[in-house]
Amino acid sequence: MKLLFTCILSLALTAAYAQGDSLLITPHELMKVKPFKPGEKLEMKATVGFIKAAEVEMLVSDVIYKVNERPNYKMDVYAKTSGIFDLISSVRDNWGSYYDTARLAPHQFYRYLKEGRFRKNEILYFDQAKDSVKVDRLHKETRKLEKTDYFATPDNAQDMVSGYYYMRSIDFSKLKVGDIVSVPAWYDNEYRPFNIKIAAREVLKTKFGKVKSIVLVPIIQKDSLFEEDNTLKVWISDDLNKLPLKFQAKIYVGYLRVELKTAENLLHPMAIVED
Numbered sequence: 001m002k003l004l005f006t007c008i009l010s011l012a013l014t015a016a017y018a019q020g021d022s023l024l025i026t027p028h029e030l031m032k033v034k035p036f037k038p039g040e041k042l043e044m045k046a047t048v049g050f051i052k053a054a055e056v057e058m059l060v061s062d063v064i065y066k067v068n069e070r071p072n073y074k075m076d077v078y079a080k081t082s083g084i085f086d087l088i089s090s091v092r093d094n095w096g097s098y099y100d101t102a103r104l105a106p107h108q109f110y111r112y113l114k115e116g117r118f119r120k121n122e123i124l125y126f127d128q129a130k131d132s133v134k135v136d137r138l139h140k141e142t143r144k145l146e147k148t149d150y151f152a153t154p155d156n157a158q159d160m161v162s163g164y165y166y167m168r169s170i171d172f173s174k175l176k177v178g179d180i181v182s183v184p185a186w187y188d189n190e191y192r193p194f195n196i197k198i199a200a201r202e203v204l205k206t207k208f209g210k211v212k213s214i215v216l217v218p219i220i221q222k223d224s225l226f227e228e229d230n231t232l233k234v235w236i237s238d239d240l241n242k243l244p245l246k247f248q249a250k251i252y253v254g255y256l257r258v259e260l261k262t263a264e265n266l267l268h269p270m271a272i273v274e275d
Contacts, residue, residue, distance in 0.1 A: 023195060026179040028170050030104070035168040035242050037267040038062045042243070046258045048251075051090060053085045056258065058244075065098060067107040072098040076162055087257035097161035104166055105127065109159035112143075124159060124186075130157055131185060135210040154191050156182040165195050168242035172214055177201065180219060195219040196234075203273050204235050206245055206260065212238040213245055225266065239271035 023050065039062035046054040061074035076096040081089070091114065098108040107123040117164050119140030126133050137147040163185045171180060175198055183194040200215040216234040231250040237243040245264075247258040263270070 002216075021263075023180055023182070024177060024180045025195070027176055028181045029170045033240060035240055036060055036165065037265065038064065039265040040267070041262070041264040042260060043262040044244070044258050045261045046256060048085075048256055049254050051085075052083045053077060053256070054091070055082045060266060064101065064158075067098045067100075068170050070103070070107065071101045072107055073101055073165075074098055075165060076160055091115045095161050097159050098164075099162045099165060100183065104162075104169060105156050106159045106162040109161065111160075111235070126153065126157065126159075128156065133157070135189070138160045149189070151186075151189060154193075157184050157186040158194070159185070160187055164244075167194070167196075168236070170242075172198070172238070172242070198252070199233070201238060204245055208263070208270060208272060209262075210273040210275070211245060212273060214238045214242075237271050240268035241266055241270060243270065 013152045019268075038060055040058075040060040042058040044056040045052065046056065051125055057076075057078040063074065063075075065072045065074050074096065075098075076094060079091065079093045079095075080086070081091040083236070093114065094110075094112045097106045099106050100140070101176050103167070105128050106124075107128070108126065108127050111120065111122060113120040121140060121143050122140035123136045124133050125136070131152060133151050133153050135149045135151065136142060137149070139146050163183050166183055175181065177198050177200060180195060180197045182196075185192050185194045195218065197219055198214060198218045201216040202213055202215060203210050204213040213235040214237075216236065218232055233248050234244070235246040237245055243260060243263060244258075245260050247256075249256045
């Protein structure tokens with residue numbers, strides 16, 4: 001169950017982390033407008049086959065917080081198992097980031113994980129000016145500080161949550177099918193750039209109607225070579241929102257699908273194709 005749920009989060013946050021030194025990376029620009037606003041709320045449903053497996057909620061707080069004397073969005077991802085999967089091994093996870101509204105880089109990242117008997121609580125404090133991060137590891141039950149570590153980070157390092165929102169800010173209109181983009185990211189005490197290939201542009205049937213979409217495929221490292229992970233695909237809306245419409249992955253028990261169920265307080269209209 002832990003593997004299943006990690007896969008759900010990986011689809012949106014971490015699936016394409018790999019060393020990118022030998023990849024032909026396409027330089028990217030950011031959009032001149034923001035892809036989201038305070039108060040945005042996205043709800044997603046994960047299924048394995050026809051069985052409901054989990055729910056994921058992605059929230060941007062309607063309050064702007066001040067961190068390190070800078071204005072920040074507070075963004076949270078809440079994930080929980082449901083149905084039979086919740087009976088087998090309950091999961092209640094919260095991943096969050098304080099994300100600079102202007103610099104588009106995180107100042108803090110936290111994760112509180114409850115996956116069956118597994119527990120993990122930690123808070124990361126980024127110093128983007130010094131390219132460093134302080135990691136506070138907390139007790140698995142009381143969340144009291146147990147250990148602190150310090151690491152050097154790449155310039156403009158993203159965390160697991162902010163990396164997703166940063167990706168939504170990329171101007172995909174200036175990229176073509178076949179291009180590979182990379183986002184500098186820090187995950188599990190090491191630098192893991194987020195490398196994705198633009199695989200296609202297509203119209204996707206969703207509960208909102210037919211939506212113009214961009215198909216993304218992660219690039220993974222295997223046997224010292226890079227290749228597309230064709231077992232995993234991500235569809236995002238081909239509009240100014242760059243909404244996560246659908247994720248699909250082949251896992252050990254079949255196909256895992258995560259689909260957008262509700263989208264509230266969007267900043268821009270969705271790219272719905274009228275019949």
